[in-house]
Amino acid sequence: MMLPTKVHIREVGPRDGLQNEPIWLKTKEKQTWINMLTAAHLPYIEVTSFVHPDWVPALRDAKELAASLNKKNDITYAALIPNEIGLTHFFEANLDEGAMFISSSETHNKKNMNQSIHETLSVIKQMTAELKAEGLKTRAYISTVFGCPYEKQVSMDEVLRLTDRLLSYDIDEISLGDTIGEAHPLQVERRLDILLERFPADKIALHFHDTKGMGLANVYTALKVGITKFDSSTGGLGGCPYAPGSSGNVATEDVVHMLKKMGIETNIDFPALIKAAEWIEMKVDRTLPSHCLRAFHSHTTS
Incomplete structure (x- = not known):
């Protein structure tokens, strides 16, 4: 077994982590957190996410936040784009990468995307073409790959079909x-074996949750099967508002700590990451x- 020597972490806390939080964070507070992550x-x-504020009130300041960022050249600043209206706002925001969303479950997709x-x-095909025409990078989420709150298990054929179409x-x-x-290691191994063929x-x-x-x-x-890119959220914040019970993305600092112990490089400043997690908590x-x-906390208070 050959493990990778380097892993790339995609921090999704400011979007996926906050989207379901009942407490409103002011734009300046979000900016402070993103500065700490930077x-x-x-x-x-x-x-x-440039989503309609009625759908996700916690992110209703997307345009203002994006305009206020103190960006660094070696960091990719991305946003989720749900539709063409969101794409217009994304272009105005001058961010680096556009992410789009689709579910492998028809029921979940209808509840999430209407x-x-x-x-x-x-919609994704058209938006991807427009993003590419501007020389921007693109990303797509396929949701409910390992389990759906409405349809239980989605067929692997559908996951393959969507992956093929999006690529x-x-x-x-x-x-x-x-x-x-809902994912467990054996299921992850089996599904990735098929995908990576x-x-x-x-x-x-x-994109794992730690529910x-x-x-x-x-x-x-x-x-172990060669994946080197993982989504995570500082503190383990997160959860999908259209997927009951989906609390908690895998925590960024937990992933980074495990990788560090295994000798796998991320180039992330772990003490600074812990400070960012403390702050958002x-x-x-x-x-x-x-x-x-x-x-x-135990170490500092004992």
């Missing part, structure tokens, strides 16, 4: 989502599920 050398930060998978594919649009990276935290590993990222405590085990399983005013954050 200082920790997170190479990729998904900062917001349209069929077929309709969403058409045919010249999308740079596909993030496969364990939306409700057809698609290159460098086109695939994994039932298997996030890091699933990351390790994906590492204080702001959301609740205990976050990050294991390293608990250990850090």
